[in-house]
Amino acid sequence: MTFKELGLADPILKALQVEGYENPTPIQEQAIPILLKGKDLLGVAQTGTGKTAAFGVPILHHLYNSQNGQQGKRRLKALVVTPTRELAIQIGESFTAYGKFTGLRNTVIFGGVKQNSQVNKLRSGVDILVATPGRLLDLMNQGYISFRDLEFVVLDEADHMLDMGFIHDIKKIISKLPPKRQSLFFSATMPKDIVALSRKMLGDFERVTIKPEQATAEKVEQGVYFVSKGDKPKLLILLLKERPNDSVLVFSRTKHGADKIGKKLRQADIMSAAIHGNKSQNARQKALGDFKDGKLKVLIATDIAARGIDVEELSLVINYDLPNISETYVHRIGRTGRASATGIALSFCDTEEQPYLRDIEKLIQQEVPRMPPHQFVDSEDEVVIKKEKKQQRSHNSNRNRNRNSNSSGGQNNHKNRNRNRRRY
Template sequence: MTFDKLEIIEPILKAIGAKGYTHPTPIQEKSIPILLRKRDLLGCAQTGTGKTAAFAIPILQHIFNDATPEKGRRRIKALVVTPTRELAIQIKDNFSEYGKYTGIKNTVIFGGVKQGAQTKALNAGVDVLVATPGRLLDLIGQGYVSLRDVKYFVLDEADQMLDMGFIHDIRKVIDMLPKRRQSLFFSATMPQSIVTLAGKILGNPDKVTIKPEQTTAEKVGQSLYYVSKKAKPKLLAFLLKTEDVESTLVFSRTKHGADKVVKGLIKVGIQAEAIHGNKSQNARQLALSNFKAGSTKVLVATDIAARGIDVSELSLVVNYDLPNIPETYVHRIGRTGRASASGNAISFCDTEERPYLKDIQKLIKQDIDVVKDHPFLPGGVEDNAVEDVKPDKRRQQPRSSKSSNSSRSSNPSRSSNSSKSSRTPNSSNSSKPSYSGNKEWRRGNTASKKRTE
């Protein structure tokens, strides 16, 4: 199906055509017809599947078709609430791109910066407002924002809203909205808390779900490296120096961990920057701009900060720390397989993370290929996940054993994983070079084991 079959008006078709878009993604194909009928919607799809266009295009079309002469400044007709500054800016930019021939105005407001420029834009009048919760409530309290004319409301990344503790702010915002409106909830995951909240606010919405394994696991080349926690910095530096990639997004579980990874990379001559909630808005935007422009090849991010990263043709995603929520893994690696593109993802796994790995593989219904021949293998068998093979015999891998684990305990003796043959993250058919015959590497690897085990 093509966009022109979705009954989209000509000004918007012209704009999306100028961006080279001809065929809608699954979430767009299913959501746009529902939203054009002004139905409420509960949508679930990972980042990179085109969720923003799925709700932005219908909203722009409704505002364009309903346009009547207004006296005074424009009033806010559509409100999009999202958890992070980066994501808010990205959504605002998308509204500008898709609505460039409609005459519809939009702006974005978020915290962490002075409000002067934002209030100036609001005073000039806008049709669409994109906002983070805190700054939105602040400017409502100051009288700069009125929600009484809102006809279209979008709660984007609803799962992260709840994880970040925005539930009370969201309830306050919803209480201020007109009762008669079209409401849309979009989320990368759909925990019961989101379903419950949606049921109270949306009433009887249509539902669209694009399963993660349908959109990511099948088209992203995935590789797994078993490595001790202490050896992770060395393995990351090794891969970044040997893999031929243009841009790499590295995921850290914590803000402190992200800064630590960056310091380690810079120390060995690899330019990298971090993006997370403790960084100032200017620092985050500069790091993101450098990464998009290609002047910074490696960006280290936490999950929440990464929600606003939209980089086309991202070469590689590295899970430096495995997430404890399996859907987050799918969300992460989907950034290198956006829309219809393919991509590559590498994951590090230490002993404590093996229960997380089992949950991930259960979700995506496949085993992640294990790279068994690399310089920083753990020094021996650890709960049967990697075979106890000496360096000069690694090319001859014995049969791996499995053990069951029904809990999410961090006890490594109760977790398991099955292994496939080695392959590179950049190709499913090529194999990694053997390090066992390299005397220099073997001397370095021996020293490394003494330091890390």
């Protein structure tokens, strides 16, 4: 199937052609016809499957066809709510690209920066607004945003909104939406809270489920190093020095961990930058821009900050810390396996992370290939032995404490008996 066969407006087809889009991805092929009919949609799909075009293209198509040469100030007709600044900016850029020949106008609002320039754009009038929840509610409360003319609403990355604590903000936003609207709800996973939230937002809806886990795992060349926590920095430095020209995305489980990795790399004269929630918006955008442009070869990110990172020809993903949520592993390695591209994903696994690895392998239904022994690397057997020794040491320590406690208790009981004898 081609985009032309979907019956899209000519200006949108022209823009897609300029972007090099010929054939829709699975989610685009399934979702666009549903949305063109005006139905609500529940989409289960992860980042990197082509979601933005899946909802952006039909929204642009509807808005373009309903313009009818209308005059006066533009009124907000479409709203996209997404969890992070980076993802909001990326979605805004996509709307600009797909709608460049339609005459429609979009803008992006997010927190962490002064609101003046965002308010000025809203005042001048926009057709499409992409927003993070906090800033959206803030500007709504200040009276700068009205949902009176809203026709399309997209809630993107709903599960990560939940992870980031946005659930109450999202409920407030949903309560303010006009009853007559087309609603689109996207999430990579569907826990109970997300299902409940989707029921509040959606009316008569159809569901599209894209399960790329297996496909992603197959097209990305994977490997795992069994390495002690203390040797992880040395192994990372060695791997990066072996690939000086590759663009590498390094995942850390925490913000503090990302900063520590950056410090270790600087000490080894390896240029890198870390992006996470504690970094200023300008710092994050500069780091991401330099990485996309190839000026910076190594970017360190937390999972939430990495939402919205879409870099062509990303050579390598390194899981410095294995994620404790299996689906997150698939999201991470998918950064280097976009569309038809292939890539490499390497993971570091210490003794405490072995259960995470087992869960990941259960999800992707394959064993992650074990990397050959290295000067900083243990074999899997050695990791297990170390874990057993650690557990044995802990067991012995507890047993000794119990013995000392019993001995102490016995001595105390003997003293008490003597004391009682003296009393009587």
